[in-house]
Amino acid sequence: MTAVEVRGLRKSYGEVEAVKGVDFDVAPGETFGFLGPNGAGKSTTIKILCTLAKADGGSARVAGFDVATQRNDVRRHIGLVFQDPTLDTYLSAEMNLRFHAELYGMPRETVAPRMEQVLRMVGLWERRTSKVLTFSGGMKRRLEIARGLMHSPRVLFLDEPTVGLDPQTRASIWDYIHELRQQEQITIFLTTHYMDEAENCDRIAIMDEGKLVALDTPAALKATVGTDRVTIRTADDQAALAVLEDAVLTPDGIVISVEDGESYVPRLFGTLGVPITSVSISRPSLDDVFLSYTGRTIRDSEQAPARPVMLAAMAGRR
Amino acid sequence: MTAVAAVRVPQRAFALDLRAVKIVVQRDLIRTLQDRTRFVAALVQPLLFLFVLGSGLGSLTRGATGSLDLKTFMFPGILATSTLFTAMFSAVSIVWDREFGFLREMLIAPVRRSSIILGKALGGATVATTQGILVLALAPFVHVPLTVGLGLTLLAEVFLLSFTLTALGLAIVSRIRQVQTVMGLMQVLLLPLSFLSGALYPLSNLPTWLSIVVRLNPLTYAVHPVRTAVFNHLQVSDSVRALLNPPITWNGWIVPTWLQLALVASIGLSLMAVAVRQFQQVE
């Protein structure tokens, strides 16, 4: 059974067509990323999948249940971490989780062990009795993730899990997400507008202006826009050039375009016959992928034209 | 780390909804315990009314109230209206929750919205009734002979009243997004509601316009049973009783206490239904 199944989904807010008919499937156990600039329609899609908003057209099933007709079944089987905080900061971390456990009707005897498990996972066990308002931004986000996992959902939705956090905290949140993938048999569906974070996903869907423009593994997406570039410096560039195919001499050194840089380089050392003094491999980035599919970089789309859209999105969320 | 705890949420819908109601109430109680300042502050105004106004005006009205201390007369009204602020505040707190995001955590849960709203209304009523207990403790100081029976009757009536008030608050705030707005609105609403309920003056000999407005105010039907219960335990002459606790009449017909309470309860339930419907439409 697919974890998430979306067919022809569309949603408008008045004049604004936020989601313009998207189709995709997410397999169980997969970490699936929605990548796109602000205003692309990522949060809207997540809200529909989580039964928080009604679609205008199309259908979606999550954990086998229809989001339009089996709302409570969907809700029982998903965990949610929203873009905006949803903790009661006047309660302790523990009480926030207990509240959640009761609302989700967890069997009583499972609450305490599960709470310890998820709090340890996000490194907040020692702080469980502190009020949430004493927590840093990163700790709050981790607590939200722990709470989303509390009732052992099949699918965990994370809407911009690292937005507004400093790079170090972002990295640590990702460590927790990776750990989570190993410990729980769970499907993770997340959105981000950070390219580097999308790399962490098994598959990425690139969304732009309400439509999916690409969907594949990060490697495959990057392969569609070009090959790896291996740059080497050698003791004798001319001799090296004579041996290599498809190589050009640049001020940075000799640049060779190959399919798979990582396996190419060891072979190169064996076959070149000229001493190599330095090697670097550069790959096409997801930025290049986004550029090739949308005609602009993600940073461009964040700026000028999307600004008013972004503000509207912020106002619309409250 | 242990293996994945196999936690799956079970299906028993009714038991689940009941647990949701309970935890929402419990949270309100915890929050109240944490914020004791507000809890006590809410008592200041009624106490000022009772002891300062009651004592100050007492000398003026001594002739009119016969042997009865004005404070004794005012006590039931104060008991009833002291819950107003607290009950309304419980409703306001849901706007607070919305502004700080926590409402979403509640609304996304796999339980009926009505459980959440019912939990809020019961939470407000519980906190307000607890406050009522504190006011009740003052009974001996204003010459009200408190018995267990009277105390329980009064608390039950206070509970009903504050449930209805919280439901009113919830129906009002369901579409409001900012705490500031709703605070202002409550200020505007609370004083007229209590001033026009007969909580602070007897219903006898009112000017016609006021006697009409008072009869239209639902709060009147919650205050009157409270006062009647107190007066039933007082040793006063029939003339004083007729002056200070006259029955409520509709076009000459005496409205019995049970009907008044039933009226308050049905208004409360209707308002709950309105609030639930409103919150059902919220994303």
Ligand SMILES: Nc1ncnc2c1ncn2[C@@H]1O[C@H](COP(=O)(O)OP(=O)(O)O)[C@@H](O)[C@H]1O
């Ligand atoms: N509640 C709302 N009311 C009106 N417009 C909205 C609302 N939510 C989102 N939108 C609009 O829908 C579009 C997509 O927004 P959103 O899904 O939040 O994008 P993203 O999460 O990718 O940044 C934007 O143009 C936004 O202004």
Ligand SMILES: [Mg+2]
């Ligand atoms: Mg978003």
